[in-house]
Every structure is written in structure tokens, then in C-alpha cells.
Amino acid sequence: MRIRVRFAKVGKVRWTSHRDLARIWERAIRRVGLPVAYSQGFSPRPKVHFGLALSTGHESLAEFLDIDLDPEAPSSPDPADLEALLAPLSEALPSGIDATGVVLISTSTMSLQQAVTSCSWDIEVRGATPDQLAAAIEQVLAAPELEITRERKGKAVTDDVRPYLLDLTVVEPTDAGTRMHAHLATQPRGLRIGELIALLDPDWEEGRVRRTNQWMLLDGARQEPLAGSPVAASAPHAEARAS
Structure with missing residues (x-):
């Protein structure tokens, strides 16, 4: 069981x-x-x-x-x-x-590690105005390739991470910057939030980051791992107990 x-x-x-x-x-x-x-x-x-x-x-x-x-x-x-x-x-x-x-x-x-193909995020980008962030998002989404250098098994390797950017959207300004929504692929390796922000502008910084959902693809349709249960939109009990 x-x-x-x-x-x-x-x-x-x-x-x-x-x-x-x-x-x-x-x-x-x-x-x-x-x-x-x-x-x-x-x-x-x-x-x-x-x-x-x-x-x-x-x-x-x-x-x-x-x-x-x-x-x-x-x-x-x-x-x-x-x-x-x-x-x-x-x-x-x-x-x-x-x-x-x-x-x-x-x-x-199938295990969660194998089944989850993407995640949704709410990300605060510190130092960015909504207009600046919108312009940076437009630029990276228009790029045919986005190469970054990573270290893997002690060696520097170059990865094209453009396929990991499924959606980027400006949400609202915050006291320190701007909040955006990101839908990022997780396979084969995924993209770190810090790497994403560096692609947008290396001078911007990561603020509050929250994963809002994880997604599987079943028969071509996106579905959360808790099949048959409503998608988590909020967690009021956790919010109250954490405050």
C-alpha cells in the first residue's frame, strides 16, 4: 500500500x-x-x-x-x-x-523524481522594475538558444537552457523589486532560480521564492502528482502556523 x-x-x-x-x-x-x-x-x-x-x-x-x-x-x-x-x-x-x-x-x-516534468514558481526579482523585467523576459524568450556554463563531475560544460523556459510572466511590483511567475521544465536537469535571474540580468538578485506546483504529463495533459485531488492554490493552515 x-x-x-x-x-x-x-x-x-x-x-x-x-x-x-x-x-x-x-x-x-x-x-x-x-x-x-x-x-x-x-x-x-x-x-x-x-x-x-x-x-x-x-x-x-x-x-x-x-x-x-x-x-x-x-x-x-x-x-x-x-x-x-x-x-x-x-x-x-x-x-x-x-x-x-x-x-x-x-x-x-512512476517515482516522483521521474514523473515530474516541470514546476511553477513565484519569484521576487530584486532590483528590477516591472518594465525592466518585462523587457528582459521578452528578450530571453525570443532567443533561439541560451547557453550557460556549469560544472559537472569536475568539468565545465555548456548547456542550452532555452527549452527549460516554458513561461515567464510579470506579476506585480514588490518593495524590493518585481514578482514574476515562472513555469520551468525539470528534465533532463532543470534550471536553478539563480541561473534564471542571471540570464535576465546578472545585476538582479533573487528575493522570496515559492514553488506553487509540480507537474506531470499524462497523455499529453498537464496534471499535478496528486492525481484526483484539487490543485494546491494555497495552504492557509501552513501560512497561519508559519506567521
């Missing part, structure tokens, strides 16, 4: 690393008594599978993890009432992290 959980990570907890986040979830799962399945071998580990790692310092309304459960355990949740898990999980998690959705999935379902 495998469940997929969507959760938000906002506020001060955004500075928690991916490794520490995994430990937080393992503790929360134990606290609520979920009968998590364990791997075989000399050092068994709980079968908890995270999706794309979120950079430390970034917020998110749409993080996902898959949890394998022992269906024979007396404390195994009722597949018809998985929503009942959300409140106790959120209570067992730190302020700013809240479980916002859950569904039952097949154990043969």
Missing part, C-alpha cells in the same frame, strides 16, 4: 535542509502511528520517497512524498478515508509544514 502526500513548506522552516526535512517527516510518521514499511537488509530504512528537492531558503505550496505502508498492520489507514490523516500529520509537523492532500497510488507508479 502506497500513499502520496502533498505538503506545504513556508515561513522560517524554509531554511530547513532537504536532509533535515526527511528526518522531520520520519518523526511525524512515527508520532501519528502510520505503519510504514521498511527496506530489507542489514540497516532497514523506512520506505519514504521524496520528490524533487527544494533549495534551502525557498518556500513551497506543493511538495510531495510517497510513503509505503504495511496493509496488514492493524493501524493501517482506511483507503476510503485517507483525508483523516491530514490533521494529525500537520499537528506532528513543525510550524510552517502542513499536509494538504493525500491519495492512494499503486506501488508500480
Whole structure:
């Protein structure tokens, strides 16, 4: 039995690393008594599978993890009432992290790392006015290629990242700059937010960054990983607990 959980990570907890986040979830799962399945071998580990790692310092309304459960355990949740898990999980998690959705999935379902093909972001670009940002967006989207140099396995390599820019849109001014929406591809390697801003203007800086959703392509249609559940538009409980 495998469940997929969507959760938000906002506020001060955004500075928690991916490794520490995994430990937080393992503790929360134990606290609520979920009968998590364990791997075989000399050092068994709980079968908890995270999706794309979120950079430390970034917020998110749409993080996902898959949890394998022992269906024979007396404390195994009722597949018809998985929503009942959300409140106790959120209570067992730190302020700013809240479980916002859950569904039952097949154990043969493609992993989140493989299935997610793009992400939506809200990004504050510090130092940019709306007009300046709009002009920079128009320029990069019109470019046939956008090459950047990265280090991979100790060697400098050049990648064309233009295919990763699926959509860039100016949203509104902020006190320190301008907020934009970005829809960025994640495969085969993806584009870091800092790399995106450097493409727009190397003098601009990254402000508040929030992942608003992750997307899969199913039969050519974009769909969030929590199939059959409403798309996360907000996470009011996480916002309130993080404030």
C-alpha cells in the first residue's frame, strides 16, 4: 500500500535542509502511528520517497512524498478515508509544514523524481522594475538558444537552457523589486532560480521564492502528482502556523 502526500513548506522552516526535512517527516510518521514499511537488509530504512528537492531558503505550496505502508498492520489507514490523516500529520509537523492532500497510488507508479516534468514558481526579482523585467523576459524568450556554463563531475560544460523556459510572466511590483511567475521544465536537469535571474540580468538578485506546483504529463495533459485531488492554490493552515 502506497500513499502520496502533498505538503506545504513556508515561513522560517524554509531554511530547513532537504536532509533535515526527511528526518522531520520520519518523526511525524512515527508520532501519528502510520505503519510504514521498511527496506530489507542489514540497516532497514523506512520506505519514504521524496520528490524533487527544494533549495534551502525557498518556500513551497506543493511538495510531495510517497510513503509505503504495511496493509496488514492493524493501524493501517482506511483507503476510503485517507483525508483523516491530514490533521494529525500537520499537528506532528513543525510550524510552517502542513499536509494538504493525500491519495492512494499503486506501488508500480512512476517515482516522483521521474514523473515530474516541470514546476511553477513565484519569484521576487530584486532590483528590477516591472518594465525592466518585462523587457528582459521578452528578450530571453525570443532567443533561439541560451547557453550557460556549469560544472559537472569536475568539468565545465555548456548547456542550452532555452527549452527549460516554458513561461515567464510579470506579476506585480514588490518593495524590493518585481514578482514574476515562472513555469520551468525539470528534465533532463532543470534550471536553478539563480541561473534564471542571471540570464535576465546578472545585476538582479533573487528575493522570496515559492514553488506553487509540480507537474506531470499524462497523455499529453498537464496534471499535478496528486492525481484526483484539487490543485494546491494555497495552504492557509501552513501560512497561519508559519506567521
